[in-house]
Amino acid sequence: FQDDLSTSPELFSPMSPYDVDLPIQTTEDVLFGSQLNQPKELPTDFSSVDLSFLPDITHDNKEQNLSEDGHEMQKELDGSISRNEESGIFMDESSLSYPDTTQPSPEASGTCPPLTPMTPMTPVTPASESSGIVPQLQNIVSTVNLACKLDLKNIALHARNAEYNPKRFAAVIMRIREPRTTALIFSSGKMVCTGAKSEEQSRLAARKYARVVQKLGFPAKFLDFKIQNMVGSCDVRFPIRLEGLVLTHQQFSSYEPELFPGLIYRMVKPRIVLLIFVSGKVVLTGAKERSEIYEAFENIYPILKGFKKAS
């Protein structure tokens, strides 16, 4: 399987996309901590919860399943606030907002706000001259918890699009055609989805994989969907003197032509890693939100322009 980190060799994955040891409790987000209150009354009505991922089943089973799921949901809510689909939804909304705007507060603990369609964000053009170049997203890595133990051999036998080689890697590698993505499915029930070109595509793809697993007979859920890494790239259209850049921005740059032809720029705010090449191509990685990529590029563009003139 290939990542779309097209220009960087294996050596240079500063953000390893397969950090499957990440704890899947999403809301370390301080943004939400103070606002999401412990629900006082646990909701018993789940009719408004999005259950489209559940298989289409007969009426008898439906109610049974609903109550079983309701049970699970209740347990989740008992435990930590964060571990239900709501956090996934809030996460999506948060990627649309900027740090200064206030977060939408949850209306009621049990009900989900209607899902607004996600429009691709246009970068904010500040008063000063902006670059006019918009980085294109190339790869999104996300994780989700299917919350059930999986028999990988079984999955590899029953699914056409799966490969499983336990001696090489302890996960099933599954692919779907639309959106064109790859998933790593582990026996613990955790899944990593890579290759999507947008956050929405990544979520759709992850849901499709969860559906496949469900159809194979496992009681898969869709918990804690989280975007872990976003990779973007663009072209500034002029060659860059990397030797000059590493001199003036020494504390952020690492340029080792013996190892890698590009310069690695570790931007502090936002916390993004940029790979800058002599041809003027720039790869941005390490973002959790689209805005970080745009912001990082707007920060680096004036710096790069300073190196435009050849000696």
Added chain:
Amino acid sequence: MAAQGRCPGCGSAALVEDAHYAQQQLVCAACGCVLAEGLLTTTYAEEVAYSQSTGQKEQLSRCLQRGIRRVQDLCKVLQLPRVFEETAVSYFQRALQHPSFHLVSLEKKELLGGCCVFVTCRQHNWPVTMGTICSLLYAKQELFASVYLSLQKELELSVPALSLADLVKTHLNSFRLFQHTADVPARFVEDKEKMVARTMQIVELASETWLVTGRHPVPIVTAAAFLSWQSLQPAARLTCTLARFCKLAGVDLPPPAHLRLKELLEILLRMASQLAWLRVFNVDKKTVVKYIGDLLQHRIFLLKNAFCLEDGEKQRAVAPGEGSPGSPPAAGGAAQEEGCPSEGKRWLKDGPRPLLPPCLINPRKRLRTAAPSPSDSAITGDEPISDSEIEQYLRGPEEIRAFRKAKAW
């Protein structure tokens, strides 16, 4: 201790060496006065070093001690100043305490020592390449690279870029061409100062013409050294190839050196085309070597004329004087760099080509992923998923049976 003959107390000569518990004492047998107490020493040696007696070394783990010794050995082999050794050792100790290095394999710890030495050298602008350190440690380059990068990240070290000028000097030091020996005939021997000076000039030229950025430095220095050596006595040396030159000099021929040589010759040829008295000579890439001296002497002027500059306005200003196809295509002010490469091939023989890195002059055809289509951007992520779509990914019962038989699951 038996030097004193008399007891200061009673004057008796009966002095006895006795042990009070484990302490040796010189005692007067008559009055019991203690004349001298023994040193806290072992029977092996009189002097005990502070570090041995205070257990300072014992505080360091054996692994750390071994690592420090390796770092010190490496510094001695590279003949580095004493200051470097202390800095490298301190980096090494800091690094080993760091959680990400504490438990790595012994092989990696040894590489870590090499990385610390490398970082120290670079911070003092002492030119040493990773290749040198790797060969001294018999290490794999990839492993060294990964250890180096994590060291740089964890300890937050800022490492200045390698200075090419210094690298030229140290690299040429290892060339065995400066003395006449059995392998090196007299006509191949060269004066070191001249060769170093000319190689530096060629490397600077390469740096100005975008041949250095992003590339491994050593092949460039090798190619430049070859050209400068040839140009200092072209008559005798034109027939010598790069491979033979490296064998004579006793250095490795890095594979990219051939490409760098080709690129350098192309630059020199373009410059030669602008030199009035060379135009009559029909210079090609073999004969241009003879004129490198002249080309280097007038390089500023020649570079300006041989290559069109990136700035569109400047280009237009120069164009009328030159009469060469300088004006960019009318495709409204699209960046000069865009206009030039597409016409670059046409201009190869005619006029100036843009001064750009080779990767932009000869762009390799790459599969460009299409920009996201409007239908893609309308995806919300919560669309319903049809059963038929999912079922296409599942195997039918016959298929499963066949697979079971084939793979004997």
